Amino acid sequence: MLENPATRNSVLLAAFAVLTTALIAGTYLGTKSRIAEAQRQAELKALAQIVDPSRYDNRLLEDTLPVGPEAEGLGLATEKKIYRARRDGQVQAVILPVRAPDGYSGAIELAVGVNRDGSLAGVRALQHRETPGLGDKVDIKKSDWMLAFAGKSLSAPKPEKWTVKKDGGVFDQFTGATITPRAVVIAVKRSLQFFRENQALLLDEAADTATATAQGRQAAVLQMQAAATPRERAWEQGSAAQGAVSINRVQSRG
Numbered sequence: 013m014l015e016n017p018a019t020r021n022s023v024l025l026a027a028f029a030v031l032t033t034a035l036i037a038g039t040y041l042g043t044k045s046r047i048a049e050a051q052r053q054a055e056l057k058a059l060a061q062i063v064d065p066s067r068y069d070n071r072l073l074e075d076t077l078p079v080g081p082e083a084e085g086l087g088l089a090t091e092k093k094i095y096r097a098r099r100d101g102q103v104q105a106v107i108l109p110v111r112a113p114d115g116y117s118g119a120i121e122l123a124v125g126v127n128r129d130g131s132l133a134g135v136r137a138l139q140h141r142e143t144p145g146l147g148d149k150v151d152i153k154k155s156d157w158m159l160a161f162a163g164k165s166l167s168a169p170k171p172e173k174w175t176v177k178k179d180g181g182v183f184d185q186f187t188g189a190t191i192t193p194r195a196v197v198i199a200v201k202r203s204l205q206f207f208r209e210n211q212a213l214l215l216d217e218a219a220d221t222a223t224a225t226a227q228g229r230q231a232a233v234l235q236m237q238a239a240a241t242p243r244e245r246a247w248e249q250g251s252a253a254q255g256a257v258s259i260n261r262v263q264s265r266g
Contacts, residue, residue: 061134062133063133072095073095076093077093077094085202088110088111094214096214105125108125115141116191120196121138128215130204132204137151147186149186149193157184174197175197
């Protein structure tokens with residue numbers, strides 16, 4: 013059968029295809045876990061610039077909430093994740109995905125960290141196409157302009173001051189470029205408003221309430237035990253002793 017040149021070539025070609033596919037699949041499976049871990053570490057490094065790792069003890073990349081374009085105020089175009097940083101089970105800060113759609117050269121993708129008290133932990137530009145030397149100062153590698161957001165909130169400055177100085181606000185604009193910083197400031201302000209309107213969900217306050225209730229019940233039980241009179245404790249001890257005698261009698265009869 014293989015003496016036919018056409019058949020022999022077809023078999024060899026099929027075998028080569030199978031071997032090549034197996035090699036590619038093997039290489040992919042062998043590197044998949046390493047690639048995933050490298051991406052995980054890169055993501056953690058970026059988030060660590062916003063919320064210091066010393067502030068939380070949970071797995072940040074696994075404690076997330078899904079959010080999409082329907083989330084009013086974040087300006088998202090696709091599905092994203094909200095990250096929650098916890099310590100001892102309590103959410104200390106959240107990192108919101110935010111999109112400023114009106115940058116000079118297009119949308120600017122941001123990560124906005126908000127502390128439990130509603131103040132900003134930090135802001136970073138993740139992706140943009142702003143003009144080099146002008147609008148690209150939103151990149152922390154090019155300028156420290158983004159650092160000015162840390163500690164700000166909706167009450168400091170007041171809401172009407174959340175814009176660039178050219179518009180009567182408190183934030184610096186870039187020399188020769190106002191559109192980019194204006195777009196970012198407005199987007200960050202919207203993210204703070206989103207946090208305020210969804211605070212209970214973002215901070216997982218239902219879980220905090222359940223924990224506090226359980227702790228309160230436990231404390232009440234301990235207080236009741238401590239308040240028991242000597243007579244009551246003596247009666248309880250006597251009942252326990254009688255129970256032990258009854259058990260011993262049943263065991264001896266058996």
